Amino acid sequence: MPSHLPSRRDILKCSAAAGLSALPLGAFAQAAWPTKPVRLVVPFAPGGSSEIVARAVAAEMGKTLGQNVFVENKPGAAGNIAMQEVASSTDEHTIILGHIGTLAVNPYIFPKLPYDPGRDFAPITLVSKVPSLYVVHPDLPVKNIKDFVAYAKSKPGQVNYGSAGNGSAGHLAMEYLKMVSQTFMLHVPYRGTGPMLTDLMAGRLQAASVGAPALLSFIKAGKLRCIGTGTTQRLPQLPEVPTVAEQGFPGFEMTQWYGLLAPKKWPAANLAKLEAEAVKATRGALVKDKLAQETALAVGNSSAEFAQFIAAEQKRWKQVIARAQIKPEGLG
Structure with missing residues (x-):
């Protein structure tokens, strides 16, 4: 074979290079997610249990995600403002701390919500019961x-x-x-x-x-x-x-709970990576110890288990809300 003719190996290399160049830039961006710091929105004012839980898990997630995770408090309208903002975010780096109120209560006390817990959000993991x-x-x-x-x-x-x-x-x-x-x-x-x-x-x-x-x-x-x-x-x-x-009130039980959610429209690979790192952080000794000091229990279950938990809580609180006739401010 003449030396100037390309070998089979050269042809394969060129084909591979051409294939890679044809890939959309988004393929590389997704593989590298996250490409900037991740914003964890807490839909309540500073000073409550939600902020303590959020900061504990954010600090640990930042160590393994490859980017910092910072907490931002955004209170208002029983958490609806923050939930709507995160549901409509497009930067693929904004997540939210879901809560008994925003996920299991608001759907039954507001006649119309600016977000839908099931349609707009992907459950990541139940972080803590408080x-x-x-x-x-x-x-x-x-x-x-x-x-x-x-x-x-x-x-x-x-x-x-x-x-x-x-x-x-x-x-x-x-x-x-x-x-x-x-x-x-x-x-x-x-x-x-x-x-x-x-x-x-x-x-x-x-x-x-x-x-x-x-x-x-x-x-x-x-x-x-x-x-x-x-x-x-x-x-x-x-x-x-x-x-x-x-x-004197047998069977009485009341605990709060908090979990991470991301917009459902995120690429599946990014959701999977977020879940893996969030579960690892929540189950780690540092988060468990930090929350235990505050009388909170670290959970760290799978996204599927968290989804089932949310559904069960919605069923429970729908009944309590109806009996107590709880209504949002201005509608009561």
Whole structure:
């Protein structure tokens, strides 16, 4: 064979190169995802359990994703503003911390949502379950749930409680207690847990139910009194505080939960990578230890398991919302 003729190997090399050059640039971009820092949106004001959970998992994910993961709080409209923004985002680097309120409550209290939990979002992993605690201002003359219920019944409509907003986990928790105890209390919604706790500790509110991570330091400092836990068993961090179930309401359970979601329109490969890294981070010792210090349980399940969990929670809270007649602000 003349030396100037191309060999079979040369022809194959040229064909391979031509094939690669014909690939769209997006193929390389997807393979390299993420190409810039990932924004984790928290749909509530700073100072609550959601921010603690988000920062714990974001810090660990940033170590293995190849890009930093930064947390951005975006409160408003019971989380609807942030959910809508992330659902319509197109940068493929914006994810959100889903929550009992935005995923299992808002679909049943708002006549029309600017997002659809099932259609617009891909569940990634359930990051954490957080025990709900029932607390009062220390000046309130009650030591436990029994005292509190008796006090509220003696002053119908005069006891007020705060929450992070209409349809928030704290709102649900207190309405759930009102329902089982047949008491009447006034609800004062805030734009986030932080500002609500400020007013509670200042005595402008009398009671609230909040996730344990945001409360423990205030309880230990004597700024708030914990009168009951929403867990099925007493918490090791508060062994002297009985559960609500122990105090005359058998079967009572109330926990908040948080999980990661991404826009469903993302490429499957990017969703799979995000899931793998999120699960790895959530199951890691550092996140588990960090959340345990705050009385939160790290989960880290698969996207399919998280989807099933969301469906079960929607079914449960749809019934509670209907019975308690919870409506968003302005529609009640």
